[in-house]
Amino acid sequence: MSRQANRATAATAGQPRKRRATRATPCPPVSTCDASNVIPERLLEWFDRHGRHDLPWQHPRTPYRVWLSEVMLQQTQVSVVIDYFNRFVTALPDLPALAAAPQDQVLALWSGLGYYTRARHLHTAAKLCMERHAGELPRDIDALLALPGIGRSTAGAILSQSWNDPAPILDGNVKRVLCRVFGIAGWPGTPAVEKQLWTIAETLLPRERPADWTQAQMDLGATVCTHANPDCKACPLREACVARAKGRTSELPAPRAAKPLPLREAHMLILRDGDGRVLLERRPPVGLWASLWSLPEQPDLEQSRRWYHRHFQSGFDHAQPLQPLLHGFSHYKLKIQPLVIAVNVERAVIADNGQLRWTTPAELSGLGLPAPVRKLLQEPKA
Structure with a gap:
């Protein structure tokens, strides 16, 4: 990201600089390429033009x-x-x-x-x-x-x-670039492969322009050496890339072994009072959506009914179901069944407190809400 070849402090880091015209020089094949010198040189030249x-x-x-x-x-x-x-x-x-x-x-x-x-x-x-x-x-x-x-x-x-x-850095983009350039097999998330990638990242670290080097690696992975359909013709490291030479760009890096995601279900209550306010419940301090404000949630209809009757005298039988919403997480999928209920009678236990609060539409933007909950509250029928 740097604008200077040898920026010493952050105070000068954001200052624009005049870019020098640089001339790309061919990189010999990887077998004779001094990677620790040629790869940083080539990538920084590319970064000056295209980063x-x-x-x-x-x-x-x-x-x-x-x-x-x-x-x-x-x-x-x-x-x-x-x-x-x-x-x-x-x-x-x-x-x-x-x-x-x-x-x-x-x-x-x-x-x-x-x-x-x-x-x-x-x-x-x-x-x-x-x-x-x-x-x-x-x-x-x-x-x-x-x-x-x-x-x-x-x-x-x-x-x-x-x-x-x-x-050195080793984010997802950098892992992908290094796995392809050096022909590293195996899923990058395994300790053995990650250790190998860290060693390469440290070896390639140039003495000059480390800030630009960091950004250049990320930019190459994000814009050229992408996960799907990498633009090898535009890559400054194409002549040194093992994956390109062996026709393995689609294979490297190796993906994580896929597992079917389990499906979980939940019922969420969209409770509105006569003033149009919606009842929100604070999530626990640990676990999914920790400490965010959400809708009252139970695993199924019967438990939702019991929760409702602990707080309200009547009205659950008039609940209006909305279209279920499917939300994906990294380890499972969540099928949300929303139920809309107009609440007329409030028990004292529902007075605003640390765990429950009545919220106006205008106040929603100032609260941390899970994305699917915000979507449900923005739906016209909600």
Whole structure:
């Protein structure tokens, strides 16, 4: 991401520079190619011409903005993250602001990105930085790794892009590129393959322009060496690529062994009072959608009925079912059956408290809601 060949501090990282015209030189076949020199040279030349230089977290580039973008980009594409990033930094522009924010605000800003543990870890890490590091991200690999939600690759990306410190990364894009270029067999998530990839990533790390090198690797995997239909003709490493030479680009990296996803079912109650407010229930602090506000949920119709009658005197028999909603997670699929009920009589137990609250439509945008719940509440019939 850097604009300078030898940027020493983050203060100058976001400053634009004049790009020098560079001339690509042919790379000999991998058998005679000095990978540790040629691959960084070729990739950085390509990056100067074709890399992404105008992402919002690059201007200005601060440790906080780099960290936030890296956490958001875990398991999420850049095109999706940009709007969330801009909205997040507008509301919480720096680390102290994030640390001081209530959890509901953080989760609301994150709502829709999924993997909400990332947001909770981000919030907790900001508070720890206030306690341990004077309100700043530490410029130390071990101190970064001690913060929740920051693994080795994320720490390397923070160090290289914030301070131009040489540090390897190994996100999904980089794993794919290295597996193809070096012909690494096996699923990259296994410890043995990952260890091999880390060794390669460390070997390739150039002495100069580590920030640009980090971004160049990610850009190549995201825009050229893609999961499906890689554009090998446009790849600066095509002559050194084992997968291309052996016709194995579709095979590498090896996929994880597929397992059929189990299907779970849940009933969600959309309860509205006479003022048009909807009843929300706080999720437990651990587990699925931890600490988010959601709709009252039970495994089946009968348990939903029992829950309803613990809080309301009548009305369940008039529940109107909506079209079921199927939502996918990494380990299973969830089939949600929504039931809409107009509530007229409220028991005292439903008064707003830490676990239940009546919420107006205008208040929904300020709360962290699971994506399928937000979708249900936006449906015209809901």
